[in-house]
Amino acid sequence: MEKEIKDINLIIIGGGPAGLTAGIYASRAKMNMLLLENEIVGGQIRNSYLVENYPGFKKISGAELSDAIQSQAEECGAVIDEFDVIEKVKFMDNEKIIETESYIYKPKAVIIATGASPKKLPIRGEQEFLGKGVHYCAVCDGAMYEDKIVGVVGGGKAALEEAIFLTTFAKKVYIIRRHDYFKGEQSVIDEAINNEKIEILYNEDILAVEGSDFVEKAIIKNTKTGIERELELEAVFGYIGTEPKTDLFKDYIEMDSYGYIKTDEQMRTNVKGVYAAGDVRVKEFRQITTAVSDGTIAALGSEKYVKDLEK
Template sequence: MDKETKELDLLIIGGGPAGLTAAIYAARAKMNMTLLESELLGGQVRNSYTIENYPGFKTIPGGELSDVMSEQAKELGAKIESFSKILNVVLKDDEKIIETKKFIYKPKAVIISTGATPKKLPVPNEEKFSSRGVHYCAVCDGAMYEGSVVGVVGGGNSALEEALFLTKFASKVILIRRYDYFKGEKATIDEVLNHPKIEVMYNWDLINVDGDQFVNKAFIKNTKTSEEKQIELSAVFGYIGTEPKTEKFKDFIKLTPQAYVITDENMKTNIKGVFAAGDVREKQFRQITTAVADGTIAALTAEKYIAEKRI
């Protein structure tokens, strides 16, 4: 059976803060648009236990902020297709085709806002113990370790915030940091260092995990002395950076060596009518506020592009 073809003004790929913001602006502009999201709306924000640096909210759970954004977009008339995975993509100056399981979309413009995913911990047993002691989302899996000792690997805001979140369940949180400093916000660092349940291990690196059916120990190595030792714990949560979701676009869009999309300040890529916004884009800072700004600019630039094509 042939798939139905849908011709649109704009197709937004990815439903995190950047994509949802773009959808809000596109809907307000009365564009014929659709947003495709392969999973739940909200992106990485949905996995944040609490957010305290988004203007307008002193504190708000990530899931709630995601819901507020998606509800606003829908109420304005944005068409959103969740759990809609992309099968094939063609992105050219004069032709854009995106195929999903149900439809073939032919939009005039595309905004790529697929975000990024956590980098896997580079240890031999990562795959063996995935979801059985090796995790990347404390909000999703932290409650499994009530009363247990858990480890957190990383040194940025995500690692610090998730370590604090895990203290709600774990009897102890061991923060494994390969350097002797953190890169997070001062207030968050101070909270971590003063928390009675958190032990910080500076200059140590995780080199493996092991156990029976589930993780029960980790092997760590001192980055200065090369000393190796074993510590007992029930899980490790990795926060060592992210990888952009650009696999479907790499044959068409110019990417950095790290696979982030290259754009100008107006979110334009190397393909006419294709824009990128949010964590998927090469930039210095990746925050909810910067993603929202990207989504705004991408939608407005796309609107201008589409209007000029009609002339």
Template sequence: MNKQEKEIDLIIIGAGPAGLTAGIYASRANLETLILENDIIGGQVRSSYTIENYPGFAKITGVELAEKMEAQATGEGAVIDEFDFIEKVTLTDDEKIIETGDFIYKPRAVIIATGAKPRSLPIPNERAYLGKGIHYCAVCDGSSYEGEVIGVVGGGSAALEEAMYLARVAKKVIIIRRYDTFHAEAKTLKEVEAVPNIEILYDHDLIDVVGDNFVEKALVKHTKTDEVIEIPLKAIFGYIGTEPKTDLFKPFIQVGEDGYIKSDESMQTNVKGVYVAGDVRQKEFRQIATAVADGTIAALKAEKYITENKENAK
């Protein structure tokens, strides 16, 4: 069956904070805007239990914030399609084609806001126990371990915040930290240290997990003495960083050695009319606030690019 071709002003790939913000600004600029998302609307923010560092909200859940952003984007006129997966793309200065399962879109401009996914724990049995004690989303899977001992691996704010969430349901949470410090806000670390059923295991590294069909023990090595100990627990939640979702674009868009998409401060990639925003972009800080800023700039620059091209075509 031949797919229907559709011309459109702007396609935003990804419906996280960056993509939804871009959708708000683009729609307010009267651009016909389509947001394509093949995962959950809201991206990683939706799986955050509590957010306390986003301006305007002293405290808000990730689900609430994602829903507010989604409602605002659609309220301004953006269309979100989360069921029509992208099969392939062509992104050049002269031609932009986004082919999904149902349509062939020919947008005037594209904003890539696909975000990043959690980095897998680098242990031999990660795949064998994925979903059977190895997890990457506390909100999604934490309730399955009510009253159990749970491990958290990571050294940033995400690891600490998710440990506090898990402590609400678990008997005990053990944070396995490779070094003797955290890359996190001092306030968050202080809050974690005050939770009675959270233990921080400094200078220890997770080297594997074992069990019959499900995780039963974590094998942990002291990073200074090389002593290996076994910790009885039922689950390990990993928060050791993220990997950008860029495979679809690599034939056309320049990425850095770390896999993140390169751009200038205007969010412009190496391809004219293709912009990038949010966690998929190569930059120093990845926060909700910086994703929103990226999305704003990308949408404004895309609007200017589209308007100038329409005028030149007259």
């Protein structure tokens, strides 16, 4: 059966803070728009235990903030389609095609807000124990390790926050840090250092996880002495950075060597009418607030672009 072809003014790809904000602005401008998200709306912040740096909220969970932004977007008239997976795209200056499992869309403008996903731990046993002791979301899987010993790999804000969150369940949390310093807000660093359930292993790198059906231990190596040793634990949570979700667009959109999309300050890509917003684009700081800003600029730009086409 042939797929139905739909002409539309704007398609937003991705339902994180950047995409949802773009949806708010586009729908308020009465654009004929659709937001496509092939997973759960909210993006990475939905998995954040606590958000303390978003203006207007002293403290709010990532899930609550995601729900609030989604609710506002929908009340403004944004149309959101979850789980209709995009199969392929074609982005040209004079034509844009997005084919999903259900439809073929021909939008006049596109905003790419697909974000980034956690990098996989480059260790032996990662695939074998994925979901059975190797995890990338403490909010999702932390409750599995009530009164257990777990490890967190990473040295940024996300790793520190997730280690703190895991102390809610685990009796002990190791932070495995390959350097002797952390990146992130000093208040978060201090909170982790002063938590009696957390032990920080500086200058240690994780090489492997081992066990029978589930993880039982990790093999770590001191980055200064080269000495390897076993560390008894039952789970490892990885927070070693992110990688952009851009494979779908690589034949049409200019990217840097890491796969992040290049844009100008107006969020415009190398293809006319195609914008990028949020963590998916080349930028120095990746925060919820910067994603929201990107989404605003991209939506206003796409509105102007479509209006100019219609003149």
